[in-house]
Amino acid sequence: MLINAAHWLNLAVALGIGLLIGAERERSKANGGDSTIAGVRTFTIASLLGAVSTSINFWLLVVSIICVTIFVATAYFSRKDDDPGLTTEISLVFTVILGGLAMTTASMAASLAVAAAILLAAKQPIHGFVRGVVTKDEMIDFLILAAATLIVLPLVPNELIGPFDAINPRNLWLIVILVMFIGALGHLALRLLGSRTGLPLVGLVSGFISSIATIGAMGERVKKTPGLMGTAVAGATLSSLSTMLQLAMLLTAIHPLTLHALRVPLLFGGLSIAAYGLVVTLNSFHHHTPELSKPSRSFSVKTAMTLALVIAVVLVASAALKAWFGQAGLVVASGVAGLADVHASAISAASLASTIKVTPANAAVAILVAITTNAISKVITALVTGGKVFFQKVALGLVLQICLMWIGWWLF
Incomplete structure (x- = not known):
């Protein structure tokens, strides 16, 4: 040899x-x-x-x-x-x-x-x-996420089905995985950095799951403890920054051309709400931040599945309205869906753009409308849960964000 x-x-x-x-x-x-x-x-x-x-x-x-x-x-x-x-x-x-x-x-x-x-x-x-840090619930969540990614995902068909060929089951399941993964990242950040770092951090992390829910939770906290007004407003405001970041990630994964069309509005909206949130956070540093209880679960499977179901309904409705009424139908559908969740509208519009059923510019307009109507829901949530002062402070940041986003769209 x-x-x-x-x-x-x-x-x-x-x-x-x-x-x-x-x-x-x-x-x-x-x-x-x-x-x-x-x-x-x-x-x-x-x-x-x-x-x-x-x-x-x-x-x-x-x-x-x-x-x-x-x-x-x-x-x-x-x-x-x-x-x-x-x-x-x-x-x-x-x-x-x-x-x-x-x-x-x-x-x-x-x-x-x-x-x-x-x-x-x-x-x-x-x-x-494994024995001393990871809880039983966290281990179960990890196994669920692993099963959803490694077992279920390869079995899900990757083709258009349903009315108007509007639904791709694989894309919907990817959204479920993404929502659970983002929730796990947020949970990990809370575990590693600790809850006493303040409500602003909690709001920023929780905003990746649901900004509306985060604002509602902050409002409830303010109603119980008025002395936490500054930190609660900071957390509520920064949750909208998470929405911008999450939208950018979703559009990057689904249709980068739609993200390119929205690059300036998203940049303007993200920078404006970040600046406002930073100012509010700095002003709230002198307030005492209470110890927050650690969440027992990393993410909510029910939330992820519900979002996927809403997205599927919005995809079919958007495709139908687009087929019947053209661009106006897509904008109306996105605006209505945005009252509940902006991500569903953004995903449906970007998915339609990826199949060349609408142009990236038209999808961008529909997403901007969804963001605007979603901001209305946030403002109403702030008023109902936190009272007049909380509503005014949160609404100021949201109005500034939405105005600058539309200005960015009109200018560029």
Whole structure:
């Protein structure tokens, strides 16, 4: 068998893999954290065994893996530990496989070896995080999000169905995943940064889920504790900034040309509400911020599914009104839907633009109308939940935002 320079390099990678994983296991054994059956020499020889076996014959590699598995199984059952664990045994078999992989795909084998070494070395932080930091509800939410992304999404058809061919099930399910993912990010921010950083941060994070709901929650807090007026207004205002950011992300994923048509209005609206929110936040720093209870769930599946259902209805209604009345029908449908949720109108308009049923400019107008009617709902919510003073402060920021957005559209 002719051994060239490439084979020597692959053998060196296999040697490095065994040394890397073996060194971590040896250190774990030395620290008393794990009474392992193998150390650095055993892991290095195991990796080289896989590499040499692969170089000679693939079936020899299979025999080597089987033999090593039998050896580690025998060693495992002969141990007297109360809780011996299987980490080292599985790692040893995995090292043989990585050694064989190094002879064909050295870069992948090296990457997997580094990942395995990191997982082995991070035993305490990982166990502490899973057992002491992550709650049962959060773990359930993570599994739901993982199932929705990795199991359900590949099964959802990617084609237009329904009346007027207005609904793409895959796009709707992507929206469900996106809403849950954004909610999880917001929940993570609250867990990491803490609730005592203030209502402005909570409002900014919660705004990604529902700005109207956030304003209602801030209004309820002001009604119970009038001394929190400044921080509550800041949180309510910054939730509208989250709406702008979320719209930009959604349009980027669905139809970038529609986002390009709206770039100036969204920039004007985002900067204006951010500036207003910053001023209100700075003025509220002298107020005491109460400790907020930690949310038990990362996101609401019901909210995500409801939004998808609303989007589906709006898609059909928009397509029907567009077919019957042209551009005027799309604007009316977007305005009505915007009273409840601006994202549904934006997604439906951008989806129609992506299928070339309307132009990006027409979709942009419909989205601006939806944002305007959604602001009306926010103002009404502020008045009902927080009273006159809260309503006036929140309405001032929203009026400034909407005016500048339309000015940006008319000018550019």
